[in-house]
Amino acid sequence: MEGKELGLWRSSVIGAIGLLVFLSIWEVLVRTNVIDPFFLPAPTQVIDKAIQMTADRDAVLLTDIKISATRVLTGFLLSVLVGVPAGLIMGMNPVIRAAINPIISIIRPLPALSWIPLSMLWLGIDEQQKYAIVFMGSFASILVYTTDATMRVDPTLRRAAMNLGASPLQILRYVILPGALPDLLTGLKVVLAIAWTCVISAEMVGANSGLGFRIWTAKEWSDTGQVLVGMISISVTVLVLDILFRGLERVLLPYQRKTSGT
Amino acid sequence: MSEALIKFDNITKRFSLRKGDIVAVKDFSLEIKKGEILTIVGASGCGKTTLLNMVAGFLTPSSGNILLDGQPITKIEPRCGMIFQNYALFPWLSVRKNVEFGPKINGVSKKVRREESARYIEMVGLKGFEDAYPGELSGGMRQRTALCRVLANKPDILLCDEPFAALDAMTRQIMQQELLRIVNESGQTVLFITHSIDEALILSDKIVVMSVRPGTVKDIYDIELPHPGKVEVQLTDEYLKLKRQIWAMVEEEVKASMKIVSS
Numbered sequence: 001m002e003g004k005e006l007g008l009w010r011s012s013v014i015g016a017i018g019l020l021v022f023l024s025i026w027e028v029l030v031r032t033n034v035i036d037p038f039f040l041p042a043p044t045q046v047i048d049k050a051i052q053m054t055a056d057r058d059a060v061l062l063t064d065i066k067i068s069a070t071r072v073l074t075g076f077l078l079s080v081l082v083g084v085p086a087g088l089i090m091g092m093n094p095v096i097r098a099a100i101n102p103i104i105s106i107i108r109p110l111p112a113l114s115w116i117p118l119s120m121l122w123l124g125i126d127e128q129q130k131y132a133i134v135f136m137g138s139f140a141s142i143l144v145y146t147t148d149a150t151m152r153v154d155p156t157l158r159r160a161a162m163n164l165g166a167s168p169l170q171i172l173r174y175v176i177l178p179g180a181l182p183d184l185l186t187g188l189k190v191v192l193a194i195a196w197t198c199v200i201s202a203e204m205v206g207a208n209s210g211l212g213f214r215i216w217t218a219k220e221w222s223d224t225g226q227v228l229v230g231m232i233s234i235s236v237t238v239l240v241l242d243i244l245f246r247g248l249e250r251v252l253l254p255y256q257r258k259t260s261g262t
Numbered sequence: 263m264s265e266a267l268i269k270f271d272n273i274t275k276r277f278s279l280r281k282g283d284i285v286a287v288k289d290f291s292l293e294i295k296k297g298e299i300l301t302i303v304g305a306s307g308c309g310k311t312t313l314l315n316m317v318a319g320f321l322t323p324s325s326g327n328i329l330l331d332g333q334p335i336t337k338i339e340p341r342c343g344m345i346f347q348n349y350a351l352f353p354w355l356s357v358r359k360n361v362e363f364g365p366k367i368n369g370v371s372k373k374v375r376r377e378e379s380a381r382y383i384e385m386v387g388l389k390g391f392e393d394a395y396p397g398e399l400s401g402g403m404r405q406r407t408a409l410c411r412v413l414a415n416k417p418d419i420l421l422c423d424e425p426f427a428a429l430d431a432m433t434r435q436i437m438q439q440e441l442l443r444i445v446n447e448s449g450q451t452v453l454f455i456t457h458s459i460d461e462a463l464i465l466s467d468k469i470v471v472m473s474v475r476p477g478t479v480k481d482i483y484d485i486e487l488p489h490p491g492k493v494e495v496q497l498t499d500e501y502l503k504l505k506r507q508i509w510a511m512v513e514e515e516v517k518a519s520m521k522i523v524s525s
Contacts, residue, residue, distance in 0.1 A: 160350035163318055164364035164415050165340035174367070178354045255354050255395040 041225045046232070049225035060214065065233055068199055068210040071127065075134020076195045079142050080188065087146020088176065097147065104140050112137030112198035116205050125206040130199060137198035138191045145187025146180070153179035182253055189245050196238050266293035266329075267419060267451050268317065273326040274476075275312055286312045288476035290326075294419070294453060299445060301454040301466040303508065305516040309477030310455045314421050317453065318344045330418065340364070343417030345425040349404045351396040357383065357407050358392040364415030379414055385444060386410045402433040409441070413448070420445070422454040426461070438464050459508050463487070463501060471511045474519040481511055 006014065023043045029035045030042035037045065053061035090097045115136045123129035153176055161175045203212025211230050218226035250257060275287040286309040294300050302310050315321040316328055319338040327334040330341060351360050361379040370378075383389055386406040396404055405425055412420060422441075426434045438461060445452055456462055462469045466485050473480040483504065487495050495501055 154350075156346055156348060156350040157352060159320060160344070160346060160352075161363070161367075162320075162338045163340060163342075163344045164367055164411070166367045170367055174363070175352070178352070181354075253354070255356075255397065258395055258398055 038222070039224060041228065046225055046228045050229045050232075053226070053229060061229065061233065064209065064211045064214045064230075065237055068196075068203065068212065069237060071130040071199045071202075071210065072134055072192075072195050074127075075131040075199070076138055076192055078131060078135050079138040079191070079195075083139050083142030084146050084184070087143045088150050088172065088180070090143070090147040091150025091180070092172070092176065100143075104143060107136075108140040108144065110136075112194075113201045113205075116202060119202075120206055125208075130202050130207070130210075133202040134195050134198045138195045141191045141194060142188065145191065146184055149180035149183035149187060150176055152183060182249075182256060185245070185249050185252065189242065192241060192245065193238055196234060200234060265296065267296045267298075267331060268294040268453065269329040269332075270313070271327045271329060273313070273316065273323045273328060275309070275316065275321065276324040285476040287316075287323075288478050290478050292470060292479060292482075294451060296451055297449050298467050299442075299452040299454065299465055300468045300470065301456060301462040302470045302472055303456055303459060303462045303512060304472030304477065304480075305474050305512065305519045306457060307519055308472045308474045308515065310472060311423055313477070314344070314423050314453065314455055317419075318342050318421055340368075340415060341418040342421055343412035343415055343419070344421045345405070345408055345412055345423065347424045347427050349396070349401075349408045351404055351407055351411070353396050356393045356395055357388055357399070357410075360396065360407055361410045361414045363411060368415075379410075382410045382414045385413070385447070386440065400433070401429050402437055405429065405437060406440070409444070413444070413450070417450075419451040419453060422452060424456055427456075434461075441465065459505055459512065460496065462508070463505060464496070469508060471508060472515070474515045480515065483508065 005011075026040075027042045027044060030037050030040065030045075041049070050061065053059075086100075090100055112133050115133055119129045119132045119136070123132055157175050157179060158171055161171050166174065199210070200212035200215075203210035204216040207213045211233055215227050215230035218224075218230065270290050270292045273287055273290040274285065277284045277286055290309075290313065292300075302313065304310050312321060316323055317330075317335065317339075319335050319342070322336070329335070330339065335342070352363065355363065358379050361382060362375045365375045365378065380392075383392055386409055388403065388406055388410065391399065391403065396407065399407065408425070426437050429437060441452075442465060444450070452465075454462070454465055463485065469483045469485060470479055471481045471483075472478065485504070487498075487501060487504075
């Protein structure tokens with residue numbers, strides 16, 4: 001049994017049961033006043049709050065999700081546009097790689113939060129500043145993932161392509177790009193989740209909209225229900241994006257589904 | 263017609279390593295005629311693969327020239343089509359797209375491409391598997407696809423770097439027969455590398471035995487076995503005599519190479 005996959009259907013059912021048990025215990029603990037609902041409201045109270053935040057006239061919750069998602073996706077796409085081509089070049093050219101690597105090693109460990117002071121000085125608290133935070137938080141990782149993915153493409157495939165008469169540009173287009181794509185998509189999926197943490201942090205420090213802002217202001221009013229709604233919204237949005245991403249992978253990598261295990 | 267298609271003109275190849283230079287191939291001269299199947303056998307480390315990589319243009323000789331149709335090979339040469347031991351198929355492309363890779367790169371129209379790939383795919387016996395991905399195929403079928411991909415690019419010579427070494431014994435024997443059939447059908451010139459004397463005897467018009475490092479021509483055998491592909495031939499006195507002779511040559515070299523390694 002151990003280490004064996006359960007299959008989609010069975011694992012979903014077991015997963016749902018696990019979640020239900022967890023929520024029930026939480027509900028009971030709050031309802032019996034073991035936990036003070038002021039500090040942690042019960043799941044049903046959180047659901048009520050979420051409904052309230054969606055159903056009211058301005059539908060604050062949906063607006064916040066949309067605003068945060070737009071910020072994440074804009075910053076993320078900018079990172080992809082710059083990071084992927086740069087990573088491909090770095091992966092193929094050892095000289096450029098050697099030149100850029102030290103700079104990346106300095107930027108990469110910096111948490112997105114540490115860019116907030118500078119970015120606010122430069123850009124205020126406009127949308128551009130949010131994009132910049134997401135960009136700085138995801139760019140270096142995208143670059144590194146792309147470089148690695150490019151370097152992992154089997155060199156014999158390059159040779160085979162050259163032997164068939166491919167020019168360097170054709171090798172990039174027809175060998176390196178498709179060859180690096182599986183690892184690249186895996187990397188982008190990870191970075192997209194990181195990009196979310198960036199925007200939430202940025203919104204907590206200097207913003208007047210978005211999920212991060214909503215969570216932070218709720219705290220000021222001791223509205224723990226709203227804090228939890230905000231937090232769960234982050235999880236759900238990331239999950240939805242993850243599912244969309246998997247769909248993208250299925251479309252772009254049809255051969256992997258048919259040949260898993262090789 | 264006796265004009266050499268490939269001519270190794272006194273080739274030497276040196277590799278500079280940290281611990282000093284290694285002479286992989288020294289004063290190697292050989293001619294391959296058009297339509298000939300020539301096999302080079304030798305112990306591992308005798309420089310056979312180095313030779314092949316120089317013909318393909320992946321490596322340049324330290325001295326001497328390799329001539330293709332009288333012209334020295336100076337860059338990667340698509341006219342010398344290489345079959346790799348590990349197939350080197352593009353895993354994201356179907357069998358058909360793999361086969362059409364060369365023609366596509368070289369600007370052959372889609373229609374012509376489709377017709378030709380269909381013909382070659384049928385020739386190597388992969389009809390019905392056009393839309394399969396390499397990962398769905400057995401080792402033998404992958405190597406057929408690789409063979410097909412190179413043939414569709416219409417090379418002047420087929421370079422085979424132990425292409426059947428990763429296959430099981432039975433598939434290997436079938437692939438040898440298939441290669442012979444296809445090559446006979448197309449009149450393709452082949453330079454084949456192996457360390458299996460049986461494989462060399464089954465396939466070749468000519469066998470070149472190489473000495474160990476520095477690799478050079480030790481002996482050349484013209485093979486005039488009747489219908490060399492047939493299994494029965496492998497039991498004839500003539501075949502066994504040749505095999506014994508060649509093995510004696512190779513054995514010396516293998517022993518010599520072991521001395522190199524252990525010293």
